[in-house]
Amino acid sequence: MSTAMAERSWCVVVPHHAQGARMARHRLTVELSDVIDPHLLADVVSVVGELVGNAVRHADPLPGGVIRLAWRLRSGPEGDVVGVRVTDGGSAAAPQMRLVGPEALDGRGLHIVAALTMRWGVERDGLGQSVWAELRIPVEQGLRIPAEQGVRIPAEQGVTAAPQ
Template identity: 70%
Template sequence: MSMALSERSWCVVVPHHPQGARAARHRLAAELSAAVPAPLLADAVAVLAELVGNAVRHADPLPGGVIRVAWRLCPGVDNDTVEVRVTDGGANGDPRPRTVGPDSLDGRGLSIVAALADRWGVNRDGLGQSVWAQLS
């Protein structure tokens, strides 16, 4: 059961490094642990980890060698929605799920995001590329 909250949002900057994913996961979990049901929090943490990991592995950093990580909580009558967004300096081509075999060591990140999220997408602006996902 979620607490009665109004819409809230957070934005943090983490290093364009695998440790950035750890910092983002811990911050999101700390901020939302009392506000959303545990299964939704677990899915949001997993999606955020995949998106930050993809940004570190496949995209350029923003100026300063960082990635911008944001999330928004939209409490609802029947369920809460969490939107996570990871902004980086962009990569060649659009992020898209890949088809990989059972022995592949990687390549499942966006398939995991698509399976856990209600919807996800990519936006570009003059500052970089954002990959976002909404979960409820």
């Protein structure tokens, strides 16, 4: 069950290259390991790895050669949710799931995202293109956020932190 704290959010920029996905997974693990169940954390990290990997492979970077990753923990009408958003400079075609055969070497990333999340989608704005996903936190797990931590960084305001 959730504590009195209803929301916690954070964002970071990572390089638009192969190491960006590794850096994003690492930062997310550090930030969320004390807040959500390890099994759910593994799913969140897998989703983010797929989304950042897709951004590196298929999209242009944001100015400065980066990709922006934001996450938010919140309580809502459907229960506690972990939301993630990966923003890049956009691509000619919107991300979509492809039909792939068993011998294909790639093309399963968004299928993995769809399987692990309750919903996902794509939005375009003046900054670029964002792919977002939401994962439900089972009631028995709940959020483990001490009330004194309060809201961290409001991701929707575009605050970013450089990766360490």
